[in-house]
Amino acid sequence: MSENCITEISQKDDIMARPATDIEAGRAQLLDLVESLIEERGAMEITLAELAARAHMSPANIYRFFESKEALFEAIAERWFEPKIAIMDEVLASDLPIRERFYEFFARRFELMVAQQRENPMLFDSYCELGQQHFDIIRSYIDLGDHNLSVLIGEAKAEGYFPALSIDSALSHVNLMVHVFVNPKAVVLIQPTPTTAKLRAIVDAIFDGLGREAVADKGADAPVLRVVE
């Protein structure tokens, strides 16, 4: 998209009469510029004035697209999380067996992050850094992930998994066990690298071993004979 295109849109006078899709298109183009700024300079603060200059737009005009720096960062976060939310929605809506949905819920987002990191390691790092700087904005996305995982855990419990744990408690345990597959910084730092094959075995360990009644009732080393799946 050319910078002229943005300028043209933004210089129309009657902003309220403009279709919302025009505003959306302008925002999307500005977010492309933001990405190139992040790519050039890392996770330093980006001001709206700076973004306006880059877009050949007057400082006043930029407010038509982002009313504050906060709104800009919310839009950056929204763009970052959009494909992850799409994955979660798809997995939740699918009719795969619960264990498989559990695996896909983590594996697909993990693979996305690995691909993003490989494609542009510096940019990926900068987004992680930005996320840490604006954790208040990220928080709601983490909560959404927890909410979705709780739904899956509830369905697993309905099928008899994690009988000794409440949904909240199972959520907390699972989050700890798969942390390295969810945390974007861990994707890069952990050696040897997490893989989806290992995630598969860990999801099996969660389903076959986490929060079993026998363990909770009789102690860790009680002998048990039962249908385990």
Place this chain on the structure above:
Amino acid sequence: MSENCITEISQKDDIMARPATDIEAGRAQLLDLVESLIEERGAMEITLAELAARAHMSPANIYRFFESKEALFEAIAERWFEPKIAIMDEVLASDLPIRERFYEFFARRFELMVAQQRENPMLFDSYCELGQQHFDIIRSYIDLGDHNLSVLIGEAKAEGYFPALSIDSALSHVNLMVHVFVNPKAVVLIQPTPTTAKLRAIVDAIFDGLGREAVADKGADAPVLRVVE
């Protein structure tokens, strides 16, 4: 320990004739000074000249205790890991059931880190930072931890656990699953905080669910009736 004491030891001429314990005592006192330097300034580089000045010692004398900056950092790391190594040795030598030793292997070191972090959060952070800066030195301690965990995994396999995984493969899976209890930075950053109660349930999930033949042979959702413990 007084600084004069160090000066006195270090100013003896016949260094080779001095008992090794005197050198050790001097090193321990110098490491106390290093800790106070780290506490004051964070994880910035500490030079031997600086340490000598703080110890009222001539720059030449300091080399009797630490022959290089590298040797100083090795000594700092040794002091940091000493209690962790003691815990691992104790757990490996104990005659607790294997699952219990597995739990203690992680729980005791985790509790130590939590206590250290609570006692002096800034100092704890600075040590983590120093560790990242000198990862070449830390690496051998991580390898030692992996070696010890491999011994435990070998014993667990001898009792029938993790039948579908090699020792190395089980090691890698377990490390991923307990990462947040081992990584000192995670101890602080992860919310909600990891606890030993959660570690207990995770160790149970590892023992009851990780690397079972049935899962490996028949796929994740095959129904199985067997003695599981």
